[in-house]
Amino acid sequence: MSYDVIIGLEVHVQLQTVSKIFCGCSTAFNPDQPNVQTCPVCLGLPGALPVLNAEAFRLAVKTALALNCQIAGFTKWDRKQYFYPDLPKGYQISQYDLPFSHDGHVDVVTEADGGAVRRVRILRAHLEEDAGKNMHDESGRGRDSLVDLNRAGTPLVEIVTHPDLRSAEEARLFLQDLRLLLTDIGVSDCNMQEGSLRCDANVNLHVHQPDGSKVATPIVEVKNINSFRFTEQAILHEVERQWELYQKTKQTIKDAPKSTRGFDPARGVTYAMREKEEAADYRYFPDPDLVPVTVTDEQIATLRGELGELPAARRARYRDQYQLSAYDAGVIIDQGREYSRYFEVVAEGCGDGKQAANWLTQDVQRELNERGLTIATFPVPADVLADLLKRVTNKQLTIKAAREVFGALLEGEETATTARIEAIVAERGLAIVQDDGAIDAAIADVIARNPKPVADFKAGKQQAAGALIGQVMRAVKGADPQQVRERLIAKLSE
Amino acid sequence: MSLTSEQVRKVASLARLELSDAELSDLGAKLGQTLDYVARLNELDTDGVEPLVHAIELSNVLRPDVLAPSLPRDRGLANAPRTDGKHFLVPAILEG
Ligand SMILES: [Zn+2]
Numbered sequence: 098m099s100y101d102v103i104i105g106l107e108v109h110v111q112l113q114t115v116s117k118i119f120c121g122c123s124t125a126f127n128p129d130q131p132n133v134q135t136c137p138v139c140l141g142l143p144g145a146l147p148v149l150n151a152e153a154f155r156l157a158v159k160t161a162l163a164l165n166c167q168i169a170g171f172t173k174w175d176r177k178q179y180f181y182p183d184l185p186k187g188y189q190i191s192q193y194d195l196p197f198s199h200d201g202h203v204d205v206v207t208e209a210d211g212g213a214v215r216r217v218r219i220l221r222a223h224l225e226e227d228a229g230k231n232m233h234d235e236s237g238r239g240r241d242s243l244v245d246l247n248r249a250g251t252p253l254v255e256i257v258t259h260p261d262l263r264s265a266e267e268a269r270l271f272l273q274d275l276r277l278l279l280t281d282i283g284v285s286d287c288n289m290q291e292g293s294l295r296c297d298a299n300v301n302l303h304v305h306q307p308d309g310s311k312v313a314t315p316i317v318e319v320k321n322i323n324s325f326r327f328t329e330q331a332i333l334h335e336v337e338r339q340w341e342l343y344q345k346t347k348q349t350i351k352d353a354p355k356s357t358r359g360f361d362p363a364r365g366v367t368y369a370m371r372e373k374e375e376a377a378d379y380r381y382f383p384d385p386d387l388v389p390v391t392v393t394d395e396q397i398a399t400l401r402g403e404l405g406e407l408p409a410a411r412r413a414r415y416r417d418q419y420q421l422s423a424y425d426a427g428v429i430i431d432q433g434r435e436y437s438r439y440f441e442v443v444a445e446g447c448g449d450g451k452q453a454a455n456w457l458t459q460d461v462q463r464e465l466n467e468r469g470l471t472i473a474t475f476p477v478p479a480d481v482l483a484d485l486l487k488r489v490t491n492k493q494l495t496i497k498a499a500r501e502v503f504g505a506l507l508e509g510e511e512t513a514t515t516a517r518i519e520a521i522v523a524e525r526g527l528a529i530v531q532d533d534g535a536i537d538a539a540i541a542d543v544i545a546r547n548p549k550p551v552a553d554f555k556a557g558k559q560q561a562a563g564a565l566i567g568q569v570m571r572a573v574k575g576a577d578p579q580q581v582r583e584r585l586i587a588k589l590s591e
Numbered sequence: 592m593s594l595t596s597e598q599v600r601k602v603a604s605l606a607r608l609e610l611s612d613a614e615l616s617d618l619g620a621k622l623g624q625t626l627d628y629v630a631r632l633n634e635l636d637t638d639g640v641e642p643l644v645h646a647i648e649l650s651n652v653l654r655p656d657v658l659a660p661s662l663p664r665d666r667g668l669a670n671a672p673r674t675d676g677k678h679f680l681v682p683a684i685l686e687g
Contacts, residue, residue, distance in 0.1 A: 121659025152656035
């Protein structure tokens with residue numbers, strides 16, 4: 098007997114606004130100073146009135162457009178009512194029957210060469226406010242829990258997929274693509290350590306029956322997973338657990354309601370969460386404090402225009418335009434838009450995309466890591482690196498010499514400019530000598546002074562040329578070794 | 592129409608209200624009266640009437656994304672039943 102794995106995700110993404118969704122408190126991540134970013138609105142004090150943050154709505158619509166969603170022309174706010182200590186009002190402002198967007202999709206590349214693609218349909222994306230943070234007493238002595246409401250009221254987009262994912266790996270790849278997409282369009286930093294991207298996974302199995310039909314196992318929702326790796330591990334464990342359970346009990350989706358589990362990263366297992374006696378009953382109703390929002394086609398067109406080239410399109414273009422491998426294109430695009438722009442300036446400027454990619458993914462990346470810099474603060478501007486690499490393309494510098502110049506640009510006190518490159522090349526005599534006459538004279542001299550290696554080479558001992566090339570290189574500082582080799586061998590073969 | 596004690600109990604539990612048996616039956620009758628009163632709206636012919644999503648006919652009330660001063664922590668915590676000076680304190684929350 099075999100089975101299909103069926104996975105749907107609910108992803109919460111924090112939008113990059115300065116202030117909260119319905120009040121002017123800061124959204125800064127500030128766990129060291131609890132309860133300093135609150136006001137009557139986000140504390141839910143009587144009489145306080147929420148007002149929608151225009152930027153939160155704008156970023157939400159951009160998010161939905163990047164997910165190929167339809168944008169509703171009319172959307173409203175609802176109260177989702179439940180009691181929990183991190184929810185001061187006793188309800189969360191969310192969207193129920195008229196979310197601001199619905200029916201989109203994301204195409205996830207499931208093989209590195211771009212061969213296989215899984216289309217994941219998006220059921221809806223809606224806006225809501227985040228809750229605060231509870232901290233539990235870990236001593237097991239039942240001490241008080243602590244509540245920090247700094248985060249309460251932070252704008253979130255909840256993205257709900259159809260159950261279209263078919264493996265734990267696909268779920269991870271979807272989340273990685275989603276993070277790349279949303280950071281690229283600048284709507285969220287998707288920082289998982291700070292809780293800017295959190296995920297619930299709905300998992301069950303469709304078990305193949307001998308008669309060709311399929312039977313679904315009960316759906317399990319694994320709550321609040323905060324890393325890509327944990328999402329993959331949680332689903333892997335859940336699949337294994339459900340398969341064993343099904344073989345033992347033959348329980349199907351008709352026999353048990355959806356249940357909720359948590360994930361324990363330390364043990365790599367999911368565990369049952371306390372079930373409430375009654376099914377959740379949120380008694381949604383329209384929030385009378387907030388009026389509806391309308392969106393015009395013109396506004397949608399403007400925001401669509403602001404999206405620019407999305408990562409998937411850029412990946413394809415880098416392959417076509419610069420002949421990059423899927424891997425190199427991915428490494429560059431993963432670093433964000435600024436990095437991609439830097440790459441394109443270098444690639445265009447030096448006329449060799451492959452070489453530009455090699456430098457970006459190796460030399461530049463290494464220096465950024467070692468110096469703790471971002472591309473925006475990198476001391477070598479893109480046009481300067483382009484000028485340096487162009488000298489390699491034009492055979493004015495060897496790659497080795499270019500690396501030396503690159504290092505000198507980074508070490509030096511002076512600003513990295515093309516004039517500075519010129520100066521370093523001159524100071525250190527790094528330019529490839531283009532003077533054929535000087536090279537030929539040195540070759541003739543070296544041949545005359547080294548009858549033994551010359552005879553060896555002529556007798557078929559190829560490696561004898563090595564020592565001769567070395568001598569010519571020493572005589573003509575800055576000669577291109579490739580050019581010396583060619584001319585020397587031509588001379589010896591006369 | 593009167594609500595059953597079970598229905599009242601469910602609504603009360605969602606609202607975290609603890610009611611005695613006497614209160615359950617009393618409220619069942621009273622809530623029933625309220626529902627009957629509201630049910631009179633069903634007598635209206637609403638064919639062709641657009642559902643109303645909000646009582647105020649306004650839309651697009653938005654604010655710019657700028658910071659406004661938050662409350663000092665002691666003021667924010669002022670109404671809390673218990674605090675440690677930094678957090679709201681609540682009885683231990685059990686999870687898992
Ligand atoms: Zn506030």
